[in-house]
Amino acid sequence: MSATTTAGVIAARLDRLPRARHVWWLITLISLGACFELYDLFLTAYVVPGMARHGLFTRESLGIFGILEPLHVTGPGTFVFALFAGLFVGTIAFGWLADAYGRRFVFTFSLLWYSAATLVMALQTTGFGVDLWRFIAGIGIGVELVTIDTYVSELIPRHERGQAFAFSQFVGFSAVPVVAFLAWALGPDNWRWVVAIGAAGALVVWWLRRELPESPRWLARHGRYAEAEAIMAGIEAKVSAETGPLPAPKAGIAAAEEEGRSSFAELWQPPYVSRTILLSVFNFFQTFGYYGFAAWVPTLLIAKGITVTTSLGYAFIIAIANPIGPLLGALVADRMERKWQICLAATGIAVFGLAFAAQSAAIPLIVCGVLVTLCNNWLSFAFHNYQAELFPTRVRARAVGFVYAWSRLSAALSGLAVAVFLGLGGVMAVFLFIAVSMVIVVATIGGFGPRTRGLALEAISS
Secondary structure: OOHHHHHHHHHHHHHOOOOOHHHHHHHHHHHHHHHHHHHHHOHHHHHHHHHHHOOOOOHHHHHHHHHHHHHOOOOHHHHHHHHHHHHHHHHHHHOOHHHHHOHHHHHHHHHHHHHHHHHHHHOOOOHHHHHHHHHHHHHHHHHHHHHHHHHHHHHOOHHHHHHHHHHHHHHHHOHHHHHHHHHHHHOHHHHHHHHHHHHHHHHHHHHHHHHOOOOHHHHHHOOOHHHHHHHHHHHHHHHHHHHOOOOOOOOOOOOHHHOOOOOHHHHHOOOHHHHHHHHHHHHHHHHHHHHHHHOOHHHHHHHOOOOHHHHHHHHHHHHOOOOHHHHHHOOOOOOOOHHHHHHHHHHHHHHHHHHHHOOOOHHHHHHHHHHHHHHHHHHHHHHHHHHHHOOOHHHHHHHHHHHHHHHHHHHHHHHHHHHHHHHHHHHHHHHHHHHHHHHHHHHHHHHHOOOOOOOOHHHHHO
8 A cells, every 4th residue: 555545544534533532532631731831831921020029130140141131122021032032943943853753752752851941940040040941941842832733633533623722722721820820829939839830740741641642644654554553443443432333434535745755845835835924924923912911911910000919810810711712712613714713813812902901990901801811712722723734744743833933933022022012102002012913913814824624634735
């Protein structure tokens, strides 16, 4: 049997699987990794006030990171910059590793990398040490997030992809209220414990992941047919034990896109060049809305005259909405085109963000903050699904890493942008900037994004 036929048969067998606990258990194991990645990503908003109180962001403590001062990246902004600079390096330089060495291996390695680097960061006593290890941890997180998207898209049947990404983000975002609560309960002076708890939890997830199989799609693509067959047979046996005899795979699954070698140059050839450009532009601008709010909630509240302790309490209440967003979005995840979900979520971020900026009382602030958070979560799971669907198995991780890297670059710049607009016109100026970014997102995806709902991965990317 040829490699192309084998890849097509594997795809057809995966896509015909009925809904089953075993497949969703695999998605859960993958998503637990995202849980600690998101814990770390959202760590910034909740530990920066404590780090600042400990003098870690003075010019003397920052050492070489003080050279960012002429760029107006000072104090806590260097911590934000270090994380997203590491994420940029991880996604754009190392996203290809999962295409070359497998989803499972890179998945596990990057989690251990992140855990070790984050634990070392918690022990640092200078701003330079904290920022340096934040950058190193960011590289591991960048590789991890790319691999998660690739892994989930390849294991789940096509009629459940939307819900699978929503569920994955629900599990991941469950960590956000946890980190918010720990920061609030332990107080700003115990930020090291907040950091260390995330690093230790990641080791537990690494142990649980031993049950994960390699992606059968990836194995077939690399000519490892016997392994692909063994894993596929094992999945089918467990699913059929739950649901009864499986339906026959549908004939005619397009697999021609699996031919040829994997290379970066392929991203700049039809039909992928337009998708590469589209998603690069989208990712660059979506982050200003997403992290412009999520990573700066306590700071934005403080700018409105709220004390540090109270702002952390408000931020915790807002953070509780993070896992709720994907659960609500799951209701439409496979019923509405992915591109229109992205557009509606971006519109909500712009509208509710401007409403947040206009509030001063506690309850309206929290309500608007929750609504922005829900739209952020909807946008997140929809686009993570979308960008993984648009490229073939042989370059999926490489492509997702490249286009996603531009969001990491803009996220590194978001600290500068938020600081500049906050200084120029306060919280309202920040959200006007975010609203303009969301308009660009809607115009890009709504105007040029292809449709993907209910289609096999091989059909979308052929």
